[in-house]
Amino acid sequence: MKRYTIPRVGTKLLLPLILLFALYVQFHGDYGPGGGFQAGVIFGAGFILYALIYGLDNARRLMPPWVLRIGVSLGVLIYAGVGLLGPLLGGQYLDYAVLDARDPAHGQHLGILWVELGVGITVSSVMVTIFYAFAGRGR
Amino acid sequence: MIAHLPALQVVIPLISAPLCALLPAGRPAWLAAMAASWLAFLIAALLLYQVLAHGPISYLMGGWPIPWGIEYRVDALNAYMLLIVAAIGAAVASFGRTIVEQRLSLPLNKHPWFYTAYLLCLTGLLGITVTGDAFNVFVFLEISALSSYVLISVGRDRRALVAAYQYLIMGTVGATFILIGIGLLYVMTGTLNMGDLAARLPAVSGTRTVRAAFAFLTVGTAIKLALFPLHLWLPNAYAYAPSPVTAFLAATATKVAIYVMLRFFFTVFGVKFSFETMQLDKILLPLSLVGIASASLVAIFQTNVKRMLAYSSVAQIGYMMLGVSLVSVTGLTASISHLFNHALMKGTLFMALGCVSYRVGATRLERMAGVGRSMPWTMGAFVIGGLSLIGVPLTAGFVSKWYLIVGALEKGWWPVAALVLATSLLAVIYIGRVVEVAYFKPAPEGQRVEEAPLALLVPTWALALANLYFGLETSLNVGVARLAAQGLLGATP
Numbered sequence: 001m002k003r004y005t006i007p008r009v010g011t012k013l014l015l016p017l018i019l020l021f022a023l024y025v026q027f028h029g030d031y032g033p034g035g036g037f038q039a040g041v042i043f044g045a046g047f048i049l050y051a052l053i054y055g056l057d058n059a060r061r062l063m064p065p066w067v068l069r070i071g072v073s074l075g076v077l078i079y080a081g082v083g084l085l086g087p088l089l090g091g092q093y094l095d096y097a098v099l100d101a102r103d104p105a106h107g108q109h110l111g112i113l114w115v116e117l118g119v120g121i122t123v124s125s126v127m128v129t130i131f132y133a134f135a136g137r138g139r
Numbered sequence: 140m141i142a143h144l145p146a147l148q149v150v151i152p153l154i155s156a157p158l159c160a161l162l163p164a165g166r167p168a169w170l171a172a173m174a175a176s177w178l179a180f181l182i183a184a185l186l187l188y189q190v191l192a193h194g195p196i197s198y199l200m201g202g203w204p205i206p207w208g209i210e211y212r213v214d215a216l217n218a219y220m221l222l223i224v225a226a227i228g229a230a231v232a233s234f235g236r237t238i239v240e241q242r243l244s245l246p247l248n249k250h251p252w253f254y255t256a257y258l259l260c261l262t263g264l265l266g267i268t269v270t271g272d273a274f275n276v277f278v279f280l281e282i283s284a285l286s287s288y289v290l291i292s293v294g295r296d297r298r299a300l301v302a303a304y305q306y307l308i309m310g311t312v313g314a315t316f317i318l319i320g321i322g323l324l325y326v327m328t329g330t331l332n333m334g335d336l337a338a339r340l341p342a343v344s345g346t347r348t349v350r351a352a353f354a355f356l357t358v359g360t361a362i363k364l365a366l367f368p369l370h371l372w373l374p375n376a377y378a379y380a381p382s383p384v385t386a387f388l389a390a391t392a393t394k395v396a397i398y399v400m401l402r403f404f405f406t407v408f409g410v411k412f413s414f415e416t417m418q419l420d421k422i423l424l425p426l427s428l429v430g431i432a433s434a435s436l437v438a439i440f441q442t443n444v445k446r447m448l449a450y451s452s453v454a455q456i457g458y459m460m461l462g463v464s465l466v467s468v469t470g471l472t473a474s475i476s477h478l479f480n481h482a483l484m485k486g487t488l489f490m491a492l493g494c495v496s497y498r499v500g501a502t503r504l505e506r507m508a509g510v511g512r513s514m515p516w517t518m519g520a521f522v523i524g525g526l527s528l529i530g531v532p533l534t535a536g537f538v539s540k541w542y543l544i545v546g547a548l549e550k551g552w553w554p555v556a557a558l559v560l561a562t563s564l565l566a567v568i569y570i571g572r573v574v575e576v577a578y579f580k581p582a583p584e585g586q587r588v589e590e591a592p593l594a595l596l597v598p599t600w601a602l603a604l605a606n607l608y609f610g611l612e613t614s615l616n617v618g619v620a621r622l623a624a625q626g627l628l629g630a631t632p
Contacts, residue, residue, distance in 0.1 A: 069160065069161070070161065072157070072160065073157030073158070073160045073161050074157070076153075076154075076156070076157040077154065077157050077158070080150060080153055080154045081154070083150065084150065084154075086201070086202075087143045087146070091202055092143075092146070092198070092199055092200065092201055092202040093143060093146035093147075093150065093198075093200060093201070094146075094200050094201035095201045095202040096201070097202065
């Protein structure tokens with residue numbers, strides 16, 4: 001890809017926008033189409049595009065496998081951990097209404113925001129991990 | 140926290156799984172997996188105690204009321220299944236670390252992922268059992284299935300990959316059929332809660348859609364539980380998986396699929412629809428009989444002992460389905476208690492084989508020559524498990540076969556009772572072959588085999604002794620099974 005200027009420059013221009021759009025889909029998921037899964041896929045696709053254009057080694061420097069390993073697990077832990085706050089604060093498991101004692105609806109918002117964040121982290125990490133695993137075969 | 144036990148039953152292994160992945164390879168990951176398994180076992184025991192003392196428990200996820208939210212509902216049958224799964228999980232997780240990891244084809248730094256997959260599988264199996272929501276069953280089914288493909292594929296034999304792939308294809312077909320069935324039910328009733336489904340289904344049970352849903356669910360669960368013509372994924376998967384994985388899956392995965400089948404046929408569709416309108420028993424009876432006979436015969440001619448026991452599992456599943464097809468309290472008691480007893484005996488046998496393969500390096504029959512003298516404790520456990528599998532009195536296996544035969548005689552089905560007895564003799568032959576080779580054949584020249592280490596023997600013998608204990612003291616395995624059977628048939632206890 002070294003000799004192809006247009007994809008290289010185009011990627012540099014697009015990459016921040018892709019990642020920003022992923023964050024928009026992530027945090028606007030409450031009110032519009034989107035959510036953690038879609039955002040995670042877009043976020044992961046950004047890194048995959050980078051790896052396709054600039055090579056696997058550069059991508060691994062940018063997003064090392066040990067970070068992915070933590071990301072894969074961290075998302076699940078956030079999801080299940082937020083659920084555990086329910087019983088700790090006197091509700092049922094996955095009951096986010098208790099997160100805000102004065103305004104249960106706000107508590108639900110808060111809970112789902114965290115849960116979606118967990119989903120987003122795990123999905124994007126898994127996407128990039130799978131890509132690394134396939135791209136790294138036979139090396 | 141006692142009130143949250145139904146949720147914790149699933150959440151503890153679920154949270155431990157990603158934690159395991161973050162821990163360093165070696166002791167920490169293994170310890171975390173073992174701690175989570177034992178906690179799950181403790182919770183299952185507490186749940187069973189609560190259910191027996193105070194009746195069914197209902198837990199609303201997130202506090203959402205029943206038709207909308209997910210309900211976790213634990214009655215005698217669930218609690219019994221939870222105890223089986225969690226007990227086997229705890230026993231298998233107690234297998235020594237070095238022994239487990241010696242059987243894997245993974246580099247050391249990937250070992251924590253093995254424990255992650257194991258805990259996810261445990262999560263899935265416990266989740267299927269504890270939930271009262273039809274769609275939730277499918278979700279957990281996928282969690283347990285996907286993780287078990289991984290667990291099988293890491294066996295040291297390269298054929299494990301093909302076996303895992305076969306299982307993946309068949310398992311996906313099964314899970315898809317189950318999903319289609321649940322989807323059709325949802326279309327017709329607008330609900331996914333099992334209790335709610337049971338209440339709404341009679342009004343629409345005459346429609347073709349509900350019948351199609353019934354057919355899809357029957358075939359889907361039959362693939363998952365390896366009912367006779369749909370069992371071909373099982374022998375390879377069990378034979379080439381790492382020994383601890385085989386012990387775990389053989390004792391739990393198919394049992395949980397049987398539980399799903401019982402739950403849908405008896406609780407959701409109801410006895411009247413399943414067995415009078417759809418006449419399911421007339422399909423299950425011949426399939427289970429042919430399955431028992433053919434799988435037992437095939438088992439006799441296997442040269443790999445693990446594969447032999449895998450075929451024997453197919454035959455044992457036949458016994459369980461035979462009990463279901465009797466549609467009586469005695470028949471169902473036999474089936475449900477056989478879930479428990481078979482988990483004990485197959486757990487013992489596969490764990491003893493794990494000891495053998497740890498020392499000998501293979502489970503081929505000819506390599507086991509003379510092992511009975513060099514590994515007396517291991518083979519002692521194997522013999523106890525084998526006797527239980529045959530159904531010798533004073534062992535757990537005898538108890539469930541006894542009820543099965545009584546159930547068949549209650550219906551006046553003499554030939555069925557005779558077939559159960561005759562196929563038990565086939566089990567004598569295939570277990571006898573192993574015992575003969577292990578005890579009476581001389582060990583090959585120059586082969587020096589030591590007894591298995593304590594870390595292996597203790598969990599194996601714990602299960603072996605449980606075989607004897609539950610053969611004599613049947614208030615747990617038969618008593619609760621009878622309660623569950625009465626609950627399923629709607630009879631008042």
